[in-house]
Amino acid sequence: MMQADAWPLAPSLGREWAIPGPASQDGLSLTDADPALSAASCQHIVDMLTAMKRHPAEGGPEVMELDRYWHPRMTWYGPAGIGTGRGQNGFRNWHQIPFLNGMPDRGQYVGDITYHFFGEGNYAAVTGWPDMLQTHTHDGWLGLPPTGKKLEMRSLDFWRMEDGKIRENWVTVDLLHVYDQLGLDVFARMREFNKARHGMANYSPLLAD
Numbered sequence: 781m782m783q784a785d786a787w788p789l790a791p792s793l794g795r796e797w798a799i800p801g802p803a804s805q806d807g808l809s810l811t812d813a814d815p816a817l818s819a820a821s822c823q824h825i826v827d828m829l830t831a832m833k834r835h836p837a838e839g840g841p842e843v844m845e846l847d848r849y850w851h852p853r854m855t856w857y858g859p860a861g862i863g864t865g866r867g868q869n870g871f872r873n874w875h876q877i878p879f880l881n882g883m884p885d886r887g888q889y890v891g892d893i894t895y896h897f898f899g900e901g902n903y904a905a906v907t908g909w910p911d912m913l914q915t916h917t918h919d920g921w922l923g924l925p926p927t928g929k930k931l932e933m934r935s936l937d938f939w940r941m942e943d944g945k946i947r948e949n950w951v952t953v954d955l956l957h958v959y960d961q962l963g964l965d966v967f968a969r970m971r972e973f974n975k976a977r978h979g980m981a982n983y984s985p986l987l988a989d
Contacts, residue, residue, distance in 0.1 A: 781970060782860055788973035789959075789966065790923025794856075794863020794874035802940050802948060803855075804902075813901035821941050822899030824849065825906065828946065833887030836880065846872075851945040861922065861955045882921030883931070886914035893932075902941040909934050916962070922955075924962065931961050
């Protein structure tokens with residue numbers, strides 16, 4: 781929809797582009813990974829997510845210890861609708877702050893979800909269907925007003941470690957499913973948004989009667 785200039789909702793805060801593979805060019809491995817390194821990468825992610833869940837329930841942003849877990853030149857490749865953030869500031873401003881503003885109770889319903897972690901060398905991943913639950917109680921996320929609805933999210937995250945910290949994070953979230961839970965039919969809105977634009981690429985109001 782975005783590539784066709786047909787996205788009918790609020791624009792992404794982050795950069796929309798063709799998401800690249802790992803900057804280290806080692807995403808395809810033909811050899812067995814070191815089990816100890818794989819376990820360490822996976823544990824780093826588990827510890828990072830545990831720290832993130834402390835805010836805002838247990839304190840301010842400092843309790844998440846971003847500097848401890850994330851490389852200063854990290855890149856967070858977000859899903860279409862959110863976009864990519866470069867560095868900790870890009871990650872915080874284009875994703876984390878709006879997300880926490882809109883759903884401050886995220887990470888509080890671990891007993892109600894199922895997720896699985898994987899580690900291989902410098903890489904780790906987690907998936908769940910759903911693997912997140914939170915309540916949309918405030919403004920600030922995706923340009924949407926608060927609905928008070930408890931939302932489940934289907935996602936898949938990949939992380940690449942470098943020098944003991946997260947350098948790259950690829951994030952896929954089924955945002956169309958999220959919009960559907962909010963009562964917003966994105967495809968119906970797209971049809972309304974674009975039905976008068978068909979065949980009008982060369983139209984100029986200056987040439988109209």
